[in-house]
Amino acid sequence: MTGASDLERFVAEHHPRLVGMLRLRTGQLDLAEDLAQEALLKLVERWDDVKVMDSPWGWLATVAINQQISVFRRLQTRIRKQPLLEHAARTAAEPEYAIEALDLLEGLPERQRTAVILRHYAGLSVHETAAAMGCEPGTVKSSTARARATLRESLKEDVLL
């Protein structure tokens, strides 16, 4: 098995989730794809080191999130979340759930949303999430707990789920 095919398989497997995670963060599919490509370029550059890590996906997700935060900081403004729902309806694997999910996430404070996305969408561990967010693991736990409580209330009235 060659290094290139390992990399190719890894990229194929994780790319949709990478873009999905970045879209949940940015609200825009095009921007998410651009940021994902930048993260993949870093992956290509460092694949030999990354592939032997405990969690190559955790590394890639962290790089992508840090990059997204850095881009947003540079712009000093949050990029406007336009046609989020239209994008979701058009591009999600299960559009009817996606619209609801994206709508619910929008209602969460920034830190809670980030914690939920990294933990429950990207599938990072508590420690990986804490490292990506630059906070303590306890903060991740409390943020996700509060977010879940909020979402639970919202979902009580949800007929789709």
Added chain:
Amino acid sequence: MSLDEEMRHDDFDPDVERLERMLQSTTPRVSPPPLGLLKRIRDRRRRRKQIASGLGALALVAGSISVGLVALQASDSLLQSEAVITTAPDGAPITEADVNLWLTALPPETDASRLFWASSLPRPEVARDFIGCAWVERWRNGLADGDEDTAARALSELMNSEEWAVSQALPPQLEGFAELATSSRFASTSAEAEKTALWQRCSR
């Protein structure tokens, strides 16, 4: 219960399962960029970085040599027919009188680096003609303690850059001169501030 155990417990929470299912449903239907494309982008960026580094080195070399030209004119009167040969940081022409002022105002051990920063726009086409001049030799000797490793690396990047066609046109003497011009001694001089201060002090 440890943090990880607590989180594992959370993972069995049906609400969490439902939340994760809901979030997974947002995954877009996208195709990854071809690996070949990513590698081409990576290679292009690497080349661009090398070229940028090479251009920086050339700017230093050209700037340095144009100062050499100024000094030659001032001290040896080799170019008596041209009084104005380059421009100052503020865009004004530099005259022989300016150069004489600089030379007398500067301590001898730093005149080369200070003159370097007092130089203006790179003029490689002129600089090439004066590569082997005696003034350059003096400068080379005066800067023998420069960081030649850094200079050599910069030069190597410049010369190995496949898109750097200009390097083909430069004479072999440039190599040694480029090492001097890109040495840490020059780099450590705070360029703009020093240049401006010098110019203010010496301006007519």
